[in-house]
Amino acid sequence: MFGILLSRWRQGHRTISFPSGQPTLPDRFRGLPVIDQSKCPSGCRECAEVCPTDAISFDAKGLQLDLGRCIFCSDCVQACPEKAITFTPEFRLATRNREDLILNEHELRLADALDEKIRRLFGRSLKLRQVSAGGCAGCEVEVNVLSTVVFDLGRFGIQVVASPRHADGLLITGPVTQNMLLALQKTYDATPTPKIVIAVGACAISGGPYIDHPEAHNGADSVLPVDLYIPGCPPHPLTILDGLLRLLGRIEASAGHKSSK
Amino acid sequence: MSETLRMLTLHNGGARPVQEVPTLDWQQFRSVILNSVASGAHVAAMFGHVPDGKDCVEIFAVLADRESGQIHVAKSTISENAYPSLTIDCPQVHLFEREIAEQYELLPEGHPWLKPVRFVKSHRSNHGTSKRPLIGVTDFYRVEGEEVHEVAVGPVHAGVIEPGHFRFQCHGEQVFHLEISLGYQHRGVESKLMGGPNKRTIHYMETLSGDATVGHTTAYCQSIEALAGCKVPARAQVLRGVALELERLANHTGDLGALSGDVGFLPTASYCGRLRGDFLNMTALLCGSRLGRALVRPGGIVYDLDESRAKELLNRLETTMRDVTNAVDLLWNSSSTMSRFEETGKLSLETCEQLGIVGPAARACGLECDVRNDFPAGIFRMSHIPVSTAVTGDVFARAYVRWLEIQRSADFVREQLQALVGGTIKTTLGELAGEKIVVSLVEGWRGQICHVAMTDPRGHIARYKVVDPSFYNWMGLALAMRNQQISDFPLCNKSFNLSYCGHDL
Incomplete structure (x- = not known):
């Protein structure tokens, strides 16, 4: 008993101050990609050609990057002859709409809070059922981490619960494989209304590395209405936490950040 | 022979x-x-x-x-x-x-247990009238009789874990048999590797089993480099080894915490949960990603470890290992925890050998098997890590082997970082040779990872076979549950901690 108390003192207090304080991320962390289109030589398509998930495309307005498809691999950075693409340390990436994840000349519009009525229900207590619907279990690693003492999800009234019947919504990871389709639909149906759906990771948003595979559907919104998109492969735990807190109105919607020059 | x-x-x-x-x-x-x-x-x-x-x-x-x-x-x-x-x-x-x-x-x-593995369509599209089987619809094993009942769990489980279906044949609390039926995570990776390598191949490798990214990408790179006749710089080999051991450190530490949590011993559970993250952050210090994404690439590695970074890594390793030792000591000194670990979920050495079990689960039965020692490649040819074994084959043994491995992996990382070999970290890969076969083995944190690659005459992938350690080991978990209490399933399951996506591919 004394040993346990002594080690409790030794291990110390480990919960980070986020969201009141700003976290330090590793210097090589790849957050929001920023594209300086003024550097792009005309006709150059190097980045789009190497992108494994075809997240980069070109239209009349120039280069577009789909953050929902991006797996933050930086293959494009290495392919670009002009160093026009850089990954910034910006970890705040979650949005409410799928199209907000398409980066071109305007700013990334970060997630707004839920409507007042739903927020009154979920704002101080949100119970989520997590469903892995394919994928690599990387997102599960980072969702699980939120329950450790470092992030301590419980202090925000957010909890992952064991049954959809106890849940206010689903947190979905994976591209929704054919073999998980029915189980996912049943879990959704078993969740009482009103309910929300959160798609975590490139797979759940767009199919990720498995885009257009015959064995997988291209993400959660191909089968269910999605209320929050959290990009990454996998997203950093802080990206997920930031997204959840924005959805609940616990972090004030600031005016996003510039994604393109 | x-x-x-x-x-x-x-x-x-x-x-x-x-x-x-x-x-x-x-x-x-x-x-x-x-x-x-x-x-x-x-x-x-x-x-x-x-x-x-x-x-x-x-x-x-x-x-x-x-x-x-x-x-x-x-x-x-x-x-x-x-x-x-x-x-x-x-x-x-x-x-x-x-x-x-x-x-x-x-x-x-004459196969005694012929059932679908992943519930998928046949690879031979022009053959027969193959229809897609329905997931989870198969001939499940059943024990009949008075007072025998069946408990079915999944695919969606109670925690944040992957999907799988488990059926227990029980008599009261006692489990006669557990049948494990998987395939829910099947996303069709293996067939997409044919004709490659292409721009997606390395990313498939990184996500075969997301918590074993370094293990699987190293196995892939080893095979591709052999096919291209490419010699990887020594410094890259060392840093791949360091990343592989950091992956092992993170996962083994997390497992010891989760095992403590499953028997309700919260101090170690909560400390190890945090400490696992500290190891993941060390990998992020190296490559920006906590899971080792975008680090290992054919021809070498992407990120170098400069002197100050190596020093920082060493410092973090020391402080983290001090806390891990403290947290894990609590576990061994708690008699109530030990009584739950000992004699639970036993696997005999004989069963282990018959089934071809690998990794910590096999070493916990006393089987001396470790790819790093038996089939050394890369840095493990130069630097040897002793094989960690136990004898009892129970939950305690699987936990204890992890603890031994944590200490030895930390020693290895320390040794490598203190005398980091110089030179470049990447070389060009070159074209793959046609009509070759290569077998690549890596000791991932769950055990032996096996990749087999064959090329066609043009040097494209004609067949790429991936065997995740979980593929060997799932049946081991089923047999370890025999005659156990059904309430011990979470504990036994965590002591194996197998991958669903690595099995389902």
Whole structure:
């Protein structure tokens, strides 16, 4: 008993101050990609050609990057002859709409809070059922981490619960494989209304590395209405936490950040 | 072993012409496998392959001989729709035969447990009238009788974990049998590797099993580099080894915490949860990603470890290991925890060898197997990590082996970082040679990862076989649950901590 108390003192207090304080991320962390289109030589398509998930495309307005498809691999950075693409340390990436994840000349519009009525229900207590619907279990690693003492999800009234019947919504990871389709639909149906759906990771948003595979559907919104998109492969735990807190109105919607020059 | 003379001999990560793989008739094929296994070899892989333009299936067997450090390969051609099963005489192949039956519609006659593995459509699209089987619809094993009941769990589980279906045949609290039915995570990766490598290949490798990214990408790179005849710089080999051991440190620490949580011992559970994250952050210090994404690439690695970064990593390793030691000591000194760990979920050495179990689960039964020691490649040729074993084969042994490995991995990382070899970290890969075969083994944190690659005449991938350690081990969990209390399932499950996506691919 004394040993346990002594080690409790030794291990110390480990919960980070986020969201009141700003976290330090590793210097090589790849957050929001920023594209300086003024550097792009005309006709150059190097980045789009190497992108494994075809997240980069070109239209009349120039280069577009789909953050929902991006797996933050930086293959494009290495392919670009002009160093026009850089990954910034910006970890705040979650949005409410799928199209907000398409980066071109305007700013990334970060997630707004839920409507007042739903927020009154979920704002101080949100119970989520997590469903892995394919994928690599990387997102599960980072969702699980939120329950450790470092992030301590419980202090925000957010909890992952064991049954959809106890849940206010689903947190979905994976591209929704054919073999998980029915189980996912049943879990959704078993969740009482009103309910929300959160798609975590490139797979759940767009199919990720498995885009257009015959064995997988291209993400959660191909089968269910999605209320929050959290990009990454996998997203950093802080990206997920930031997204959840924005959805609940616990972090004030600031005016996003510039994604393109 | 005279039998091995009839097979092609390879070394871990060494390519040879595909034509040199001898084609044996089924009787010879059967006897080389049985005799090799009887003298201690492990069936690392057995898989089907349809030769270009032909209407037959070749079955390849890859036997890893831990004594000699050699890998033996042979094949047999099946032109009928059935062949006599080997499973009764060699249980190690039970799941491989089921997989071949599902992927190539070849019936292993006399297989005692023939059921779908992943519930997928056959790879032979032009063959028969194969319909897609419905997931989870199969002939489940049932115990009948008064007071016997069945408990079915999943695919969606209560925690943040992957999907799988478990059926327990119970008498009161006692489990007579557990049947595990998977396939929910199947996303069709293996068939997408054909014709590669292309721009997605490396990313498939990174996400075969997301918590074993470094292990699987290293196995892939080893095979691709062998096919291209590319020599990886020593510094890259060292840093790959460091990243692999950091992956092991993070996961083993997390597992010890989760095991504590499953018996309600919260101090170690909560400390190890945090400490696992500290190891993940060390990997992020190296490459920006906590799971080691975008680090290992064919030809070397992407991120270098400059002197100040190496120093920072060493400092973090010291403080983290001090806290891990403190947290884990609490576990061993808590008698209530130990009484829950000991004698729970026992696997005998005999069963372990019969099933071909790998990794910490096998070492916990006293089986000395570790790819880093038996088939050393890369930095492990130069720097040896002692094999950690235990004898009791129970939850305690699986936990204790992890603790031994944590200490030895930390020693290895420390040693490498203190005298980091100089030089470049990447070299150009070059073209892949045509019509070659290579077997690549890596000791991932769950155990042996086996990749087999074969190229066509143009140097494209003709067949790429991935065997995740979980594929060998799931049946081990099922057998460890026999005659246990059903309430001990979470504990037993966590003591194996197998991957669903690595199995389902």
